[in-house]
Amino acid sequence: MAGQQGENSGGDIVQGTAHQKPLHGDGAAAGADDAANNAAAAALDPTTLPASLQHLSLSARTVHADDYLNSHQSVAPPMHVSTTFRYNRDPDLLAPWLNINTNNPHDSHVYSRDSAPNTTRLEAVLTSILGGSALTYSSGLASFHALLAFLNPRRVAIGEGYHGCHGVLKLMARLTGLTIVDLDCPDSVLGPGDLIHVETPLNPTGEARDLEHYAAKARRSGAYLSVDATFAPPPLLDPFRWGADVVMHSGTKYFGGHSDLLCGVLAVAPRHAFGGGGGDGEGEGESKGSGSGKGEDKTKGWIPRLRDERLVLGSVMGSFEGWLGVRSLRTLELRVRRQSADAEKLVRWLADGVAAAAAGSTSDPSSPPSTTSIAGRVVASVQHASLQAEASEADSWLRRQMPQGYGAVFSMLCRDEQMARRLPSKLHLFHHATSLGGVESLVEWRAMTDRSVDRRLLRVSVGVEGWEDLRDDLLQGFGALLAERADRAKLSGSDVGGSQQVMM
Ligand SMILES: Cc1ncc(COP(=O)(O)O)c(C=O)c1O
Numbered sequence: 095m096a097g098q099q100g101e102n103s104g105g106d107i108v109q110g111t112a113h114q115k116p117l118h119g120d121g122a123a124a125g126a127d128d129a130a131n132n133a134a135a136a137a138l139d140p141t142t143l144p145a146s147l148q149h150l151s152l153s154a155r156t157v158h159a160d161d162y163l164n165s166h167q168s169v170a171p172p173m174h175v176s177t178t179f180r181y182n183r184d185p186d187l188l189a190p191w192l193n194i195n196t197n198n199p200h201d202s203h204v205y206s207r208d209s210a211p212n213t214t215r216l217e218a219v220l221t222s223i224l225g226g227s228a229l230t231y232s233s234g235l236a237s238f239h240a241l242l243a244f245l246n247p248r249r250v251a252i253g254e255g256y257h258g259c260h261g262v263l264k265l266m267a268r269l270t271g272l273t274i275v276d277l278d279c280p281d282s283v284l285g286p287g288d289l290i291h292v293e294t295p296l297n298p299t300g301e302a303r304d305l306e307h308y309a310a311k312a313r314r315s316g317a318y319l320s321v322d323a324t325f326a327p328p329p330l331l332d333p334f335r336w337g338a339d340v341v342m343h344s345g346t347k348y349f350g351g352h353s354d355l356l357c358g359v360l361a362v363a364p365r366h367a368f369g370g371g372g373g374d375g376e377g378e379g380e381s382k383g384s385g386s387g388k389g390e391d392k393t394k395g396w397i398p399r400l401r402d403e404r405l406v407l408g409s410v411m412g413s414f415e416g417w418l419g420v421r422s423l424r425t426l427e428l429r430v431r432r433q434s435a436d437a438e439k440l441v442r443w444l445a446d447g448v449a450a451a452a453a454g455s456t457s458d459p460s461s462p463p464s465t466t467s468i469a470g471r472v473v474a475s476v477q478h479a480s481l482q483a484e485a486s487e488a489d490s491w492l493r494r495q496m497p498q499g500y501g502a503v504f505s506m507l508c509r510d511e512q513m514a515r516r517l518p519s520k521l522h523l524f525h526h527a528t529s530l531g532g533v534e535s536l537v538e539w540r541a542m543t544d545r546s547v548d549r550r551l552l553r554v555s556v557g558v559e560g561w562e563d564l565r566d567d568l569l570q571g572f573g574a575l576l577a578e579r580a581d582r583a584k585l586s587g588s589d590v591g592g593s594q595q596v597m598m
Pocket of ligand 1: 233234235236256258259293297322324325343344345346347356357358529
């Protein structure tokens with residue numbers, strides 16, 4: 095496949111990605127070779143999504159969807175760090191915001207606050223795997239901010255979930271007067287142009303929400319549905335399939351996958367991405383003026399307009415991060431399938447431990463605890479989509495929405511706050527750190543960064559180490575914690591007594 099990508103070839107594999115310049119119309123590339131222009135224009139028609147790759151597997155797309163941007167013989171994508179790109183030396187070929195790279199028209203740039211080679215490749219792969227044209231941002235929260243600034247809704251319906259998104263909403267409420275309403279508010283509260291924002295699975299519990307239900311609610315009220323699918327990247331969830339208008343990701347998590355880059359992503363449903371007057375408007379200053387014309391259809395042309403707004407917000411990813419992102423996406427499917435499957439095994443083991451401990455408390459107290467029930471002496475409950483009732487109901491919304499697995503983040507509620515505070519330091523394979531989605535397993539005493547949660551809550555992000563090793567690490571950690579507690583209880587002369595609170 096890579097072999098099909100000769101220099102100057104571009105475009106015969108993927109058509110239409112978010113980064114593309116409107117080469118057609120508007121006198122674009124005036125004076126350039128007509129045949130080359132026509133071919134480039136056809137290949138760059140932004141209304142044509144990269145349908146030509148959809149028959150390939152997810153991994154084939156993560157490895158090849160940006161091949162058409164290869165202008166070099168290198169197999170690994172080169173790293174471009176330039177912030178600015180030379181204009182054509184022929185004055186007759188100069189046109190505002192058009193700077194066609196004759197070596198590969200797809201890879202044409204002016205200034206890296208608008209677009210740059212590494213992030214363009216990243217967006218090409220994301221567009222292919224998310225099923226909607228994708229733009230990248232400097233962080234997940236920057237992408238949420240960009241979405242709110244763009245849609246400018248009067249009301250946003252939102253439920254639990256990542257506290258940072260609530261922080262952005264509060265800031266926007268102060269600036270624009272938007273009202274924050276409950277996700278499950280009556281339909282009559284919402285109107286056209288409002289936004290229903292659903293996070294699924296939820297941070298920090300890993301529990302899922304029914305997207306079809308919220309898509310129907312959005313349709314009834316004329317609101318848009320945005321889905322924060324950070325916890326369920328491909329292949330776990332396709333929010334467009336269930337009616338999303340726009341999909342958001344903190345690409346910092348699974349897309350980055352190695353705890354070394356910040357990234358936000360907005361992918362727009364094909365019905366909104368292009369058209370409707372985008373590119374017709376009058377720009378001012380640095381704005382390219384996409385879709386700012388009067389009488390435009392506001393349900394269309396989102397990608398060029400979001401991109402124009404990103405140019406003035408300045409919330410683009412850095413080039414190095416873009417390069418890291420491409421490197422990381424190559425292994426997305428391998429990582430995510432493994433992490434999700436291993437998380438499910440750990441969750442089952444822990445839930446069995448909780449159940450065994452509950453059963454043990456009513457049986458002979460002199461019999462030694464089983465290795466399983468040791469988990470239950472530290473953990474009071476576990477939360478994860480795989481434990482939701484619908485996960486064991488054939489043909490439930492949850493089984494249909496997440497047929498490939500339920501994600502690699504779950505939470506456990508310890509029996510008391512001290513256990514939650516102290517367990518992470520007893521573990522060897524789990525780093526005690528915030529964030530998730532990396533190849534390294536993480537555990538976080540969530541009170542460290544989220545004031546809104548129960549202080550007994552530990553959030554776990556499962557990496558790629560292998561579930562048996564992770565289970566054994568947890569087991570030794572539980573044992574060390576219980577031993578420490580018993581020692582301290584002895585020293586203070588108090589009764590150890592199972593889950594009794596002892597300050598450690
Ligand atoms: C569900 C969810 N959405 C958004 C974000 C924000 O992403 P970022 O840290 O990349 O800004 C996070 C971060 O943890 C998250 O978990």
